Amino acid sequence: MLARLLCTAALLGLACSSATADLPPAGPSFDCGKVKPDSIAALVCADAQLSALDRKLTAVYAAAAKQAAYEHPPMLRAEQRGWVKGRDDCGKSEDKAACVRESYTLRIAGLQARYRLVPATGPLRYACNGKPSDEIVATFFQTEPPTLVAERGDQSSLMVLQPVASGAKYQGPNESFWEHHGEARVVWGYGAKEMVCQTVK
Structure with a gap:
């Protein structure tokens, strides 16, 4: 019995070695x-x-x-x-x-x-500055780290989640999106004023 187990182990070892040798670097x-x-x-x-x-x-x-x-x-x-x-x-x-x-x-x-290669939440719509026509459309992606793509008119911005004490803040090259309890504070463009945006149901 012991001899059979040793033989089986040896054969498995050879098989594993062969499989490992076939793996790419x-x-x-x-x-x-x-x-x-x-x-x-x-x-x-x-x-x-x-x-x-x-x-x-x-x-x-x-x-x-x-x-x-x-x-x-x-x-x-x-x-x-x-x-x-x-x-x-x-x-x-x-x-x-x-x-x-x-x-x-x-x-x-x-x-x-x-390129929408991972699961996403959204798109979610936010009306800014009390104007339904001034809209931010945000889609949240399950990347690592988490990201969102925000769209405003014919412009879009890819933003990355940042560590903050509360809410969820995403930062792009010249844009930011800080969401907390259904309200988002958005800066769109370098030096632009912060906008307060509410979710559109």
């Missing part, structure tokens, strides 16, 4: 043999967590590209090139790994929200 999506030493790409190659984020971004980007196939003007590829340059600017940061990690995380969340 756990590096990033790009060829680490072609990167420059001390570059941000080299840092990604050397860090398992950053490599995993790179692989995830590659998968998310591919899904976004399918959604953007008929996008006019085509923006996704140019934006991705710009993002790579921004990621590489993390070489100027004191904590390069943390900077790169945040860059990947926000890019993944942004693509998932903009």
Whole structure:
């Protein structure tokens, strides 16, 4: 009986070893043999967590590209090139790994929200400044970190959830959306005055 168990264990071990050998390497999506030493790409190659984020971004980007196939003007590829340059600017940061990690995380969340690749809540409508015609339409996405896409007229803004004591505050490049008990305080544009917006039922 013992001999049979040992034999079975040995066979399982061989099977596991064979399966492990067939697994792809756990590096990033790009060829680490072609990167420059001390570059941000080299840092990604050397860090398992950053490599995993790179692989995830590659998968998310591919899904976004399918959604953007008929996008006019085509923006996704140019934006991705710009993002790579921004990621590489993390070489100027004191904590390069943390900077790169945040860059990947926000890019993944942004693509998932903009191209509707994850579950969402909404759209929810908010009338601002007591004017039903001045409307903010917000859709909340289950990304990590959570995001929303807010639309006002023909403009839209991607915002990311920020830590606050109460309510839920989302921040974009020049916009913010702070919701609490059905009321939202919104800043739309650089230097713009805060608007008070109420949910429209």
